[in-house]
Amino acid sequence: MATIKAVLRPKPNAQGQYPIAIRITKDRQSTYIFTGQYLADKDWDKGKACVKKSHPNSARLNNLILSKLAEANDKVIELETQKKGSSAKSIKKSVAGEKEGTFLKQAQIYLDNLKKSGKYNRHNNDSPKIERVKEFAGGDIAFSDITVPFLRNFQAWMKGTRQITERTVVNHLVIVRSIYNQAIQAGAADLKNYPFGKGKISIKFPxxxxVGMTKEEIAMLETADLPNIGQHHARNIYLISYYFAGMRVSDVLRMKWSDFQNGRLYYTMGKNSKTDSLKVPEKALALIDQYKNDTSQHDLVFPFLKTLPDLKDEFEVQKYIKVKVRSINTYLKTIATDLKINKKLTMHVSRHSFAQVSADKIPVQILQKLYRHSNITTTIGYQSNFSNKDMDDALNKVLQ
Structure with a gap:
């Protein structure tokens, strides 16, 4: 519970008088609301925290102080009953009538912007994380109350009460940080209260x-007899992704016939709008040729998005792709079972599979270009998950 007291601040004005203020203290942190009144030090009763009766306006000044104390106490009780506590600064803002931004209000702006930008996947993934912050906080919360202790308690609550994995916990913190940053830029939060950074909350993904498929497993997939049309299409999409160095499934499904020119694929990545060009491998060409007679709407190579009326509505396109990828992954799971491949087979694994097979065979600078990574350190870090040759050779030398 916060404590509230009237005090005389130590810095005098030009007339040598000191400001009368209301001090709000919580968790050993204090802030002050100034009454606009000044007083000589000799006229202040420090023990009783009021103006001495010897002052000609003592009654009026003490009534002003009492009204400010009562107002502050009312706000403390109100805030304490609405939330799981509040900081001295947020109490001050409430008493003073200052409009401090709140997390949920800024979060709604964040989600609205994602929707306007057509980013369905992020909107869909981030919405429940924001709801989880709301659940833990017991409602909306001022940015000044999103402190290091609050976030540490939030982490512990997610791990203990909700049984959430470490990586997902970090994803929640990333969302909170993104919304906090936007609030600072919008003037709805104060940078000095920022709880992230050195010595505070640091974000590091575990x-x-x-694990990708081996070359032998890829060969099994290529030669498998799949009479089920759903499995057939799913296998083709997976292999196209693999043949084009682990291309994202959303980019595969958006492929158009006009993207193929002079034996090359020219396309724009959906994730970051980067343009790229890759030679079309013979294996990929053989699969793509299967769809030449299927005159799909929108000039699309594959039939998955042909029922969409408008490919320009990015939000709806991403929403539809998510549904189709879920269906493709279901078919891939049945294929893995039929082929006795004891690995999780999903579209995302196609990227890992290319990395698995290419490990120690392709220079990292070339892999960086194939993966479309902006920074080579990203490629090195990613590829280190699959390249074990140096460690294996070292171990063999010791054990031989």
Missing amino acids: DSKK
């Missing part, structure tokens, strides 16, 4: 296990 290592995750990445």
Whole structure:
């Protein structure tokens, strides 16, 4: 519970008088609301925290102080009953009538912007994370109350009460940080209260296990007899992704016949709008040729998005792609079972599979270009999940 007291601040004005203020203290942090009144030090009763009766306006000044104290106490009680506590600064802002931004209000702006930008996947993934912050906080929360202790308690709550993995916990913190940053830029939050950074909350993703298919398993997939049309299309999409160095499934499904010129594929990546060009491998060409007679709407190579009325509505396109990828992954799972491949077979694994097969065979500078990574350190870090030759050779030398 916050404590509230009237005090005389130590810095005098030009007349040598000191400002009368209301001090709000919580969790050993204090802030001050100034009454606009000044007083000589000799007229202040420090023990009783009021103006001495010897002052000619003592009654009026003490009534002003009492009204400010009562107002502050009312706000403390109100805020304490609405939330899981509040900081001295947020109490001050509430008493003073200052409009401090709140997390949920800024989060709604964040989500609205994602929707306007057509980013369905991020909108869909981030919405429940924001709801989880709301659940933990017991409602909306001022940015000044999103402190290091609050975030540490939030992390512990997610791990303990909600049984959420470490990586997902970090993803929640990333969203909170993004919304906090936007609030600072919009003037809805104060940079000095920022809880992230050195000595505060640092965000570091834990290592995750990445396993791709081996060359032999890819060969099994290529030669498998798949009479089920759903499995057939799913296998083709997976292999096209693999043949084009782990191309993202959203880019595969958007492929158009006009993207192929002079034996090359020219396309724009959906994730970051980067343009790229790749030679069309013979294996990829053989699969793509299967769809030449299927006159799909929008000039699309593959039939998955042909029922969409408008490919320019990016939000709806991403929403539809998510549904189709879920269906493709379901078919891939049945294929893995039929072929006795004891690995999780999804479209995302096609990227890992290319990395698995290319490990120690392709220079990292070339891999960087194939993966469309902006920074080579990203490529090195990613490829290290699959390249074990140096460690294997070292171990063999010791054990031989």
